[in-house]
Amino acid sequence: MNEFNIIRRYFDRPPKRALMGVGDDCALVRPDAGLDLAVTTDMLVEGRHFLPDAEPRALGHKALAVNLSDLAAMGAAPRWATLSLALPAADEAWLAAFSEGFFALAERHGVDLIGGDTTRGPQLVISVAALGEVPAGLALYRGGARPGDDIWVSGELGAAALALVHPEIREAALRLHRPEPRVELGERLRGLAHAAIDVSDGLAGDLRHIVERSELGALVHYADIPRPAVFAKLRDEKLERDCVLSGGDDYELLFTAARERRVELEALSRELDIALTRIGTLQKGASELVVLDAQKKPMTYRGGFDHFGGR
Amino acid sequence: MNEFNIIRRYFDRPPKRALMGVGDDCALVRPDAGLDLAVTTDMLVEGRHFLPDAEPRALGHKALAVNLSDLAAMGAAPRWATLSLALPAADEAWLAAFSEGFFALAERHGVDLIGGDTTRGPQLVISVAALGEVPAGLALYRGGARPGDDIWVSGELGAAALALVHPEIREAALRLHRPEPRVELGERLRGLAHAAIDVSDGLAGDLRHIVERSELGALVHYADIPRPAVFAKLRDEKLERDCVLSGGDDYELLFTAARERRVELEALSRELDIALTRIGTLQKGASELVVLDAQKKPMTYRGGFDHFGGR
Numbered sequence: 001m002n003e004f005n006i007i008r009r010y011f012d013r014p015p016k017r018a019l020m021g022v023g024d025d026c027a028l029v030r031p032d033a034g035l036d037l038a039v040t041t042d043m044l045v046e047g048r049h050f051l052p053d054a055e056p057r058a059l060g061h062k063a064l065a066v067n068l069s070d071l072a073a074m075g076a077a078p079r080w081a082t083l084s085l086a087l088p089a090a091d092e093a094w095l096a097a098f099s100e101g102f103f104a105l106a107e108r109h110g111v112d113l114i115g116g117d118t119t120r121g122p123q124l125v126i127s128v129a130a131l132g133e134v135p136a137g138l139a140l141y142r143g144g145a146r147p148g149d150d151i152w153v154s155g156e157l158g159a160a161a162l163a164l165v166h167p168e169i170r171e172a173a174l175r176l177h178r179p180e181p182r183v184e185l186g187e188r189l190r191g192l193a194h195a196a197i198d199v200s201d202g203l204a205g206d207l208r209h210i211v212e213r214s215e216l217g218a219l220v221h222y223a224d225i226p227r228p229a230v231f232a233k234l235r236d237e238k239l240e241r242d243c244v245l246s247g248g249d250d251y252e253l254l255f256t257a258a259r260e261r262r263v264e265l266e267a268l269s270r271e272l273d274i275a276l277t278r279i280g281t282l283q284k285g286a287s288e289l290v291v292l293d294a295q296k297k298p299m300t301y302r303g304g305f306d307h308f309g310g311r
Numbered sequence: 312m313n314e315f316n317i318i319r320r321y322f323d324r325p326p327k328r329a330l331m332g333v334g335d336d337c338a339l340v341r342p343d344a345g346l347d348l349a350v351t352t353d354m355l356v357e358g359r360h361f362l363p364d365a366e367p368r369a370l371g372h373k374a375l376a377v378n379l380s381d382l383a384a385m386g387a388a389p390r391w392a393t394l395s396l397a398l399p400a401a402d403e404a405w406l407a408a409f410s411e412g413f414f415a416l417a418e419r420h421g422v423d424l425i426g427g428d429t430t431r432g433p434q435l436v437i438s439v440a441a442l443g444e445v446p447a448g449l450a451l452y453r454g455g456a457r458p459g460d461d462i463w464v465s466g467e468l469g470a471a472a473l474a475l476v477h478p479e480i481r482e483a484a485l486r487l488h489r490p491e492p493r494v495e496l497g498e499r500l501r502g503l504a505h506a507a508i509d510v511s512d513g514l515a516g517d518l519r520h521i522v523e524r525s526e527l528g529a530l531v532h533y534a535d536i537p538r539p540a541v542f543a544k545l546r547d548e549k550l551e552r553d554c555v556l557s558g559g560d561d562y563e564l565l566f567t568a569a570r571e572r573r574v575e576l577e578a579l580s581r582e583l584d585i586a587l588t589r590i591g592t593l594q595k596g597a598s599e600l601v602v603l604d605a606q607k608k609p610m611t612y613r614g615g616f617d618h619f620g621g622r
Contacts, residue, residue, distance in 0.1 A: 020452065023453075026443070028445075037339070039425060045432040074339065076337065119360070122358065198336060
C-alpha cells in the first residue's frame with residue numbers, strides 16, 4: 001500500500017466545516033468573523049511518550065487528546081486538526097486501529113481532520129496540530145491570574161503518573177493511555193476563569209507557569225488536591241506526593257478565578273458532572289509556589305517534566 | 312539546557328501579527344475578515360528526507376520552505392507557522408544554525424513562528440505546520456483546470472534530483488538543500504491561473520494530481536520543459552529524463568491557465584524575474600498524462616515519489 005492509498009483509506013473523511021480537506025496542497029477553512037483562532041501542536045515519539053507496543057487505538061486517541069486539551073486550556077472550541085506520521089511500515093491493522101481512535105475522539109468533538117503528511121521512518125513519530133475558535137478577546141491565558149484568586153483543578157491528579165509505576169491498576173492505566181480532554185469545561189470557563197493551563201507536565205510545573213506569567217505567588221494545600229482513592233490503599237507517601245504534585249499526563253484543567261465566582265463554578269461542576277476543587281490561592285509576592293502539608297509546613301516537590309533534563 | 316530554555320533561546324521571537332505567540336497553551340491569531348485560511352503541514356525525517364550530517368541552517372530553511380511552497384500553490388500569503396522537533400540532543404551550535412535558517416526565511420516572508428514542541432528522540436524529526444491567508448473564494452485548487460488550458464511551470468525542473476546523483480554540482484545541490492518557495496508568484500497567480508500545485512514529487516506525479524482532480528487529459532512536450540543547462544553537458548539521457556519528469560524537491564509551481572492569459576503571464580514573468588514556461592495543454596478525455604518526445608512519440612516515465620513504495 002502506498003502513501004496516497006494510506007491517506008485515502010484511513011485518513012480521508014469528508015470535513016464538515018472546511019472548504020477543502022485532505023487532498024490538495026493545503027486545506028482551506030473559513031473562520032467565522034468575530035472569532036480568534038487558537039493554534040497548538042504536540043509531537044509524540046515512540047520510546048519517549050509511549051512504548052513500541054502501545055495499543056494503536058489508544059495512541060490515535062491520545063495524539064489528538066493532548067492537543068484538544070491545549071485548546072480547552074485557552075477556552076477554545078476545537079475545529080480542525082492535521083496529523084503527520086512517520087511510520088516504520090504500512091501496517092494495515094495498526095493504521096485501521098490508530099485512525100479509529102483518532103476519529104472517534106475527533107467526531108465526538110466536531111473536529112475535522114483537514115491535512116497531514118505520511119512518511120516512512122525507522123521509529124513511530126506522531127505530530128498533530130489543532131485549530132480552535134474562541135470569541136475575540138475571551139481566550140484564557142496563563143498570565144491572566146489576579147491576586148486573591150482561588151486555584152481550581154478539575155477531576156483528579158496523579159493517576160497517569162501512577163500508571164507508570166503500577167500499570168496493573170486499570171483506572172490509572174486508562175488515564176495514562178486514554179486521557180479525556182476537558183473540552184466543554186474549557187469553553188464554559190470563558191469569562192469565568194482568569195487564567196488556565198492544562199496539567200500535562202504535573203501540577204507543580206504547570207502552576208509555576210501561571211505563577212510566573214501572572215507575577216503572583218501561589219499557596220496550595222496538599223491535602224486538598226483531589227486524587228484517586230487507590231492512593232490511600234497503596235500507603236506510599238513519597239510515590240503519592242510525586243504523582244499528585246509532579247506527575248504529568250493527567251490533562252485536567254488548572255485554573256484561577258475570583259472568590260466571587262465560587263457558587264457559579266460549583267454549579268458548573270454539577271452541570272457538567274466534573275469535579276472542580278479549590279486547592280489554594282494566589283497572592284501578591286514573589287512568583288513562587290508554596291505547597292503546605294496537613295501541618296501547614298512547606299513541602300518539597302519536584303518540578304515539571306523536562307525532555308532534556310530528565311525528571 | 313532544558314526544553315524551556317531551548318525554546319526561549321532559539322525559537323521565541325515576538326510575533327508581528329499574533330495576539331499570543333510561543334509560551335502559552337496555544338498561540339492566538341485573529342484572521343482578517345473576508346480571508347480564507349490555508350493550512351498545510353510537512354514532516355522531514357532524518358535518513359529519509361535528509362542525511363544525518365545535513366547542514367542545520369539549510370535544514371531550518373528547507374523545513375519551512377516546503378510548507379511555504381504548499382501555501383504558494385494555493386495562492387495563499389504565508390502568515391504563521393509552528394515547528395515541532397524531535398532531537399537526539401540539545402546541541403547548541405546545531406540549534407543556533409537551524410533556527411537562523413528557519414527565521415531568515417520566515418522573516419523574509421513575514422511569517423511568525425507562533426508555537427511548537429521540543430522533545431527528545433533518537434533520530435531527528437522536524438514537523439512544521441503553516442497557515443496562510445487568501446481572499447475568500449480565490450484559492451487555487453488542483454481540480455480547477457479547464458479544457459484548452461496551457462500547462463505552465465516556473466523556473467527549471469530536475470536540479471534537486473540531479474543533486475542526489477551528482478552532489479558535486481553546486482547549482483543542483485543548492486536547489487536540493489535550499490529550495491526557494493515561489494511565494495510571490497503564488498499570490499500573483501490568483502485570478503490568473505485555474506489550477507496549481509507545487510512540484511515536490513516530480514512533474515509526472517504532480518501533474519497527474521491536476522489531471523485526476525480536474526478530470527482532464529494532459530499533453531506535455533518533453534523538449535519544452537525548462538531544465539538546468541548542466542544536463543546538456545552530462546549527456547545522460549536517462550538520468551536527464553528521470554530528473555526532469557520524475558525528480559522531486561524542486562518546489563516550482565506547476566499551473567494551468569487559459570490561452571487568453573499568455574500575455575499577462577509573460578508580463579508577470581518579466582516583472583517577478585521568474586521564468587514561466589508553457590510545456591503543454593489540457594484537453595477533454597481520459598485523466599492521463601502523455602509526454603511526447605522531439606519526434607512526437609509518447610515517452611515512458613516513472614510516477615511520483617512514494618514513501619512506502621520506493622520510486
